[in-house]
Amino acid sequence: MVKNKCKINWKHIDIDPNLNSEGLIGVEECTNYSTLNFTNKATKELKHNHSKKLTKKKRKLSPGEARTLITPSTSGHSGDVFIEDCNNDSNIEDPTVWSNFGLPDLLIKALTALGFTEPTLIQSLTLPAAILGCRDIVGVAETGSGKTLGFGLPILSGILKEKAKIPELTNSRKSLYGLILTPTRELAVQIKNHLTAVAKFTDVSIAIVVGGMAAVKQERILKMGPEIVVATPGRLWELIQQGNSHLSQISDIRFLAIDETDRMLEKGHFEELHNILDRINNDKTAMKKRQNFIFSATLTLVHDLPKYLLKKSKKYKMSPQHKLQNIIDALGITNAKIVDITKGSGMPETLTEYRISCPIEEKDYYVYYFLQKYPSRTLIFCNSIGCVRRVSNLLNILGCRALPLHSLMKQTQRLRNLEKFTKDERGILVATDVAARGLDIPKIKHVLHYQTPRTSESYLHRSGRTARATQLGITVLLIDPSEIQSYVRMCKTLNKSQDLPMFPVQEDCLKSVKHIVNLGRQLDKLELDMRKENSEEGWLRKAAKEMDIIVDDFSKKYDSSTISSRKKFADVKRKELTSLLARPIFPAGFTGNYPQFSSLVTSKIP
Template sequence: MKIKHEAEMVTESARNADEAWSALGVPTVIAKALLEQGFREPTTIQTLALPPAILGRRDVLGAAETGSGKTLAFGIPILHGILELKRREGKLVSSASGKFRERSLDEPESSSDEADREQMSDRGSSGLREKLPDLRKRGIGLVKVIDNVSIEGFDDDTPKPTKPLYALILTPTRELAIQIKDHLTKAAKYTDIKIAVIVGGMAAVKQERILSHGPEIVIATPGRLWELIDEGNPHLSQINSIRFLVIDETDRMLEKGHFQELHSIIERVNSKDSSKRQTFVFSATLTLVHELPDYLQRKKIRNSRSKIYKLTPGQKLQKVIEMLQIKNPKVIDVTKGTGTADNLTECRIACTIDHKDYYLYYFLKRHTGRTLVFCNSIGCVKRLATLFGILNCEPLPLHASMPQRQRLKNLERFQANNNGLLIATDVAARGLDIPSIEHVIHYQVPRTSEAYVHRSGRTARAQKEGITVLMMEPSEKHHYSNLCKTLNRTEDLPTFPVIDRLLIAVKERVNIAREIDKLELTCRRDNTKKSWLQKAAKEMDLLLDDDEFDHPMEEMETADTKRQLKARRHQLEKLLKKPFFPKNFSGKYLDSSLQISLEQNSHKAIDIMKQAIEERPSLKKKVTTSVSKRKNIATRKGLRMVKKRREINL
């Protein structure tokens, strides 16, 4: 009876979930796939976006925090719309069983279809033979149809697309494009809708072969897409007649001066009537307006008649509407004003530029969990990846100069490791849905508030908690101020608590790792120089003695460098095995008799930060009380001194 009751409850739950999706206009075949993925009910942005998009077929401009389900908010209406278009365009053919099914243009006919066709042909032929005498009496003859006649002047050698292109989805990064393709493929599991992804860093020939199969949905980055369009790809020649257009997480790219390829694509899309097209624009920072750059601010101050001004959120949306020729849009904004999710804890660490490595290593060793570190430049990513590789932190770099295969491989490794460390530029900032990222660390303060919001959005996704730490040096203060101003922050971000006494051990390890990095670089340069001389001599057919390659002084310097490198590696190896953080260490008291191990602290970074935030008011009260006490003491001392002087004068 208990098992039967549980089964009934599961069935009832599934029925309710199905009804929740069906009430928004989601087709049964798509709802079934969503339920299998565990999506029991729509998110806020999906609840608000799906009815006007599916039932009202309106264009949608959506702003929602990262991790709120924006991909399905535009993906489901597109899948529904394509299914409806295919049904209306009569792509359903009958079979001998009396049922209807869809058949593509190049699909061979089955035996049942052939039987139906022959049967219909026989019926038509017999009927025609019966009517033939009557037709001849009326002076009507037969016409033979020839469909392979070549007429001069009307032939066109350019290949024609055999299948329609219904939807185009544009994304700023390759990884986001691949992720969207995975999400939509799962949602379209019980349909025959074909989806293709076109991104740079992969073989263009292979992608052309994929397009030759006629996918109904193309997800692409602007650069590679425009390259294929410019080369005259037949399937992509239909982009000016697409029925669905999505601009995902690319609100900044639409601004003047950003991504010329994207503007060229939009011009091509807008070259035909857009009244039949449905457009979706989604981003976490769609209504976020950033401050003017310094050079534009100075230009505005110099010229009082300058037309340079900061856009309002409404003006920003209006520009997007005009550029994409959107008509009667549904604007949905579920952001909280700060741009970040409610379950995200924000904090900062103020330090000098030399000490950033210390604090980052401290954080990684003290707090376990999947960590994503953001840098502003590729050079910084490479340096940190090398340094923390020497410290045995197993970092995974990710930046635009890496081959695409390696980028995807590093992302897979990062997702597979619960304590993984990914060091990346902003290519990993927008849209990537990597499960269970606990910490996001801004090693360098982002230049724009949009970058901060998108970076921080890699954690605290799907109702989970997360923490973002901003590491700030004095020269980055103006970027931090602009960020706070744009995000309407009236107070500084709280400071992440760090135990200064434990930084001594951290500094020793990091400093030795830096020395090893420098010595390895010197050795690589020496080896490169030697191999270059040998290669040049070989190409010129010159025979050189060993003495000409290695001078005695240079040999001694190289040998000395290698000895130092070996000694430093041995020293670091011993240190990494030594005590670091005490087991169950609270940080309030440090007992020198404790034997310290390399085990990380059991407390999570987010819990420590929450506790510090809760204690902040009490700390302020304590500070205020102590200051007032000091003032009272100073006042009393001053009164005594004045009294003594008066007595002396008397």
């Protein structure tokens, strides 16, 4: 006789609203209880089992083998059930895992069509309490762990239940049930697209309200009465102040989700968010009925206070518990289920980290070296818009087809560049931190930090654009001498007891890279000077025409012959660079696979 592990099948039971059920989370009926022997396990073992899935490939089990499945319960824990198998029948088909969470069939149908066969760890721990228990959720998980569906599924499920209770009349005003706030426009677009795909078999409509797009079009969409609004705080508050009729229901919403909450509530950022929260929390009765969702990868990340603050006052370093409590208090959350599955630094297990120490003027060499040696979809982060422009322009001169992304670009151009980057398997995107949080671009293999991030949160979120959903990825930090202190402070905040390993570089190949990059820099400077000259000449001609005067060559900074000679010199340099780019930098037969983290020796952080 062989004992096989299999799931419990639970069926949700609706509770009579007249019943005094204060403190009761929910009721479930076990439908396959005849030969069950329950064994409870702690949440820590659930994490252990889930981490094994990242390294072990699935295979079909033989009839006599034990099989482990995770069964969600209302409390968020799981239980393993042993059933005695007397006839060795291995063809028993289990119902979908999603049905155990109390999800409506229409949502399960969409999840199955999208290929989501089972929940991620953060979803397994939060969905039962959110859907069956209707509790507020505070979720802390690594980047790429499935947090969007962690709050999206409970919101969609709750709206479907609310609409089933009170059918809306055709001519009646449609209700605003859910509000989802994000720090960036691109993240808002992504969340809206994900939820639309999951809700495609339902009648739940979702609208997006962000800056950089036509406000008139967004107002027209809001007139149609979407049940869910995904928004950035700035444009949302602008429309609220203008008296938008649909957004006037914002104090009565039943569901509120704030993605990347720690960033949204940072002091000095998103002042409109505090105004929105004041408006939402104005009605205390509606506030008690509302279900809240807070998700981020860095909610529990805390920093050491500067020495001058420690000396001048009695301030102390904030603990993760204090940070969480401050956020919970700011949002007016009660009875929250807090789930934190981050492991120390909060980095995904499949992410490999490296560093390159070099002078600031040599960073271009190592970036071009990396891109040529390991051609794949790569995201390069800079701290300033000026740096993004310079690096992307230089890489385009060197034939790398780099796309810029920063906050001063038009929103349509930003979305267009993201789309091009997503479609190109060897695409290169040079961006500021607008691309650091939440964006789920598939198959990003590498993340390069051209400049050391200003905060540990930025490093974590930047690096989290790769190694998503159990995929492998690599992140490389370029450090110049002026950034060493920031690097050491970042490592301490992320609880790294060892220095990041040095990224291996072939010095003989780097020599030829330096020659190419230096030539590219010369050409970049020549083209910049010519653009300035043309701009100056155009301005001078326009001013002269308006004043009806004639301008001779002596009034110009550069005469026509100088401009002509510069153009010829630039053409010569361009041809020289083209011939150099045609030559291979690396020897024939090179594979382009980067080394693994475990093969390198680490050292202690000073």
